[in-house]
Amino acid sequence: MVVGSILDPEWAYRVGHKPFEIMGNDVFLVVSPFHVHAHIADAEVITQITTRRNDFPKPLELYASLDIYGKNLVSSEGPEWRKHRKLTGPSFGERNNELVFVEAVHHAQSLLTLWTGLDGSGNKTVTDPSKDTMRFALYVISRAGFDIRVLWPHEEHAHSQDEVDTEDSLFVGSQVPPGHKMNYREALSELLHNIIWTQIAPAKYLMKSPFKAHQTAGIAVLEWGKYMEEIYDRKKNQVASGQSSSGMDLFGALIRGSGILDNKKQSDFQKSDLMGNAFVIMLAGHETTANALHFSLVFLAMDWHSQKALQDDIDRRMQSRPIADWTYEEDFMKLFNGMPAAVMNETLRLLQPIVNIPKRTEPGRPQPFTMNGQQYTLPGGISIHLSSAVHRNPKYWPAPSPDSETTSTSTAHPDVDRFRPERWLIDAAPTTPFVDLQYDDEDLRGPSGEDTSAHLFKPVKGSYIPFSDGYRSCIGRRFAQVEILAVLAVIFSQYSVELAVDEFASDAEVERMPRGGPERKAVWQKAVDRADRLLRQEMGSVITLQLRGATIPIRLVRRGEERFVFE
Numbered sequence: 137m138v139v140g141s142i143l144d145p146e147w148a149y150r151v152g153h154k155p156f157e158i159m160g161n162d163v164f165l166v167v168s169p170f171h172v173h174a175h176i177a178d179a180e181v182i183t184q185i186t187t188r189r190n191d192f193p194k195p196l197e198l199y200a201s202l203d204i205y206g207k208n209l210v211s212s213e214g215p216e217w218r219k220h221r222k223l224t225g226p227s228f229g230e231r232n233n234e235l236v237f238v239e240a241v242h243h244a245q246s247l248l249t250l251w252t253g254l255d256g257s258g259n260k261t262v263t264d265p266s267k268d269t270m271r272f273a274l275y276v277i278s279r280a281g282f283d284i285r286v287l288w289p290h291e292e293h294a295h296s297q298d299e300v301d302t303e304d305s306l307f308v309g310s311q312v313p314p315g316h317k318m319n320y321r322e323a324l325s326e327l328l329h330n331i332i333w334t335q336i337a338p339a340k341y342l343m344k345s346p347f348k349a350h351q352t353a354g355i356a357v358l359e360w361g362k363y364m365e366e367i368y369d370r371k372k373n374q375v376a377s378g379q380s381s382s383g384m385d386l387f388g389a390l391i392r393g394s395g396i397l398d399n400k401k402q403s404d405f406q407k408s409d410l411m412g413n414a415f416v417i418m419l420a421g422h423e424t425t426a427n428a429l430h431f432s433l434v435f436l437a438m439d440w441h442s443q444k445a446l447q448d449d450i451d452r453r454m455q456s457r458p459i460a461d462w463t464y465e466e467d468f469m470k471l472f473n474g475m476p477a478a479v480m481n482e483t484l485r486l487l488q489p490i491v492n493i494p495k496r497t498e499p500g501r502p503q504p505f506t507m508n509g510q511q512y513t514l515p516g517g518i519s520i521h522l523s524s525a526v527h528r529n530p531k532y533w534p535a536p537s538p539d540s541e542t543t544s545t546s547t548a549h550p551d552v553d554r555f556r557p558e559r560w561l562i563d564a565a566p567t568t569p570f571v572d573l574q575y576d577d578e579d580l581r582g583p584s585g586e587d588t589s590a591h592l593f594k595p596v597k598g599s600y601i602p603f604s605d606g607y608r609s610c611i612g613r614r615f616a617q618v619e620i621l622a623v624l625a626v627i628f629s630q631y632s633v634e635l636a637v638d639e640f641a642s643d644a645e646v647e648r649m650p651r652g653g654p655e656r657k658a659v660w661q662k663a664v665d666r667a668d669r670l671l672r673q674e675m676g677s678v679i680t681l682q683l684r685g686a687t688i689p690i691r692l693v694r695r696g697e698e699r700f701v702f703e
């Protein structure tokens with residue numbers, strides 16, 4: 137069973153820590169005549185790998201598909217990576233988080249309107265919430281990062297063309313603008329869906345292929361490139377004329393930082409470097425966050441007690457102040473120290489968007505490491521997988537107190553494999569003081585501060601790596617945390633999320649079943665079992681881990697109007 141499982145590249149998501157238990161070790165090698173793979177679920181070893189950047193570089197061949205528009209921060213190593221990190225790093229400082237918070241709150245309300253209707257009554261089935269969370273996260277990064285305002289279809293009528301034309305920012309909506317074949321959102325979403333094809337041929341040849349998927353990929357590559365060109369030209373003119381924009385203004389910062397407009401100096405950068413970075417930040421900046429939001433909603437819909445605890449915690453922390461008064465400065469830390477962060481952390485623990493963080497050793501350069509006081513060596517020229525199974529390694533993840541209730545899926549799964557955000561609340565007092573990594577160059581670092589709140593359970597260093605760790609950790613970690621916590625707070629301060637049960641019973645049938653009674657519970661349980669099966673079996677990664685070929689429909693209902701509450 138284990139041998140069969142580990143041939144699946146995403147086995148760590150499907151079977152968790154089991155193979156390590158059977159092997160009796162949290163590091164094991166899979167050796168074939170062609171290659172050696174090391175799988176690692178030990179926190180101490182993971183920390184050594186993430187902090188020794190030169191000994192354990194990234195396998196760049198895996199990132200080639202991200203180079204469509206140019207080399208970038210994600211797909212480079214060594215001195216080239218330093219160059220890209222220095223260019224992009226300054227845009228991710230603390231001062232930009234306010235903007236991310238504001239945009240996330242704004243778009244969260246638009247998302248709610250889409251899901252609950254203009255009158256906010258809700259209780260309508262959202263068949264594929266992942267599509268909308270993807271749209272939400274794309275709109276936040278577009279505005280916060282690139283000054284592009286994307287209008288939701290239900291909001292387009294509220295913006296006259298005159299208003300749109302006089303704004304400094306670029307407005308894009310569902311219309312296909314002149315000179316384009318796809319709207320902005322379609323171009324990126326088609327590109328991401330079909331990115332694999334970009335590896336077999338350049339866009340202009342893909343467009344001539346008899347296969348629809350190839351043609352779509354080709355068009356999407358060119359379309360997205362055109363949008364980027366337009367944004368670049370617009371920004372270039374703004375920078376050249378000394379205009380400044382608020383917030384991250386990533387493109388502006390890239391143009392200024394690269395010195396590309398400075399005719400007197402030889403720049404280290406080319407336009408393709410700016411395009412390449414803009415593309416990967418847009419991509420990395422929305423798919424991961426969208427998944428985390430989507431899965432948080434589904435997990436909470438399956439677990440009424442955790443959802444209620446979340447709502448109570450948000451009410452207590454935000455004290456029913458109107459959403460319009462929420463600010464990053466006053467409110468982010470409240471959310472980061474409480475149940476909203478516990479929900480976010482637990483979702484990322486169970487469904488880490490990048491299942492195996494890939495590293496390697498250089499050929500001919502074996503690398504020593506220590507584990508439990510013993511010295512070992514990883515051979516040179518091998519692939520290394522920092523396995524998300526470390527997130528389900530029982531030695532790092534104590535169960536929450538037995539009296540923290542759960543209505544979630546059956547207790548058939550071991551605790552460590554279940555969604556229990558309460559496990560993050562078990563040690564509410566700050567434990568050891570936070571010790572930040574020493575970076576040899578401050579410009580190379582991403583966001584400062586802790587991965588998780590000091591007021592919540594503090595995982596052993598290296599045992600919780602949804603954002604990776606060390607030098608090559610996620611530069612957008614704080615961006616993502618601000619965004620996810622803001623949207624969770626907006627949604628759950630007003631609404632509850634439930635699984636839609638349309639497949640099992642009509643609305644009229646549900647209404648006839650007594651509230652809280654066994655008949656209703658049986659229907660709800662069917663929806664939970666289906667969702668549980670899909671989340672455990674039907675996911676796959678193209679770039680990040682997502683549901684593939686199936687959806688888990690949900691409904692948002694006003695708080696107090698829930699249909700499926702069982703004590």
Ligand code: HEM
Pocket residue numbers: 194209210221277416417420421422424425428484489490493494601602603604607608609610611612613615616
């Ligand atoms: C829940 C949300 C997110 C998760 C779980 C996540 C996870 C990760 C992980 C695991 C890596 C390391 C990848 C590797 O080693 O191959 C990474 C890198 C990166 N992430 Fe994120 N990310 C998230 C959100 C974001 C956001 C919002 C942005 C930008 C706005 C972003 C931009 C990047 C970039 C540019 C890198 C490459 C950094 C480097 O190599 O120096 N990510 N992310």
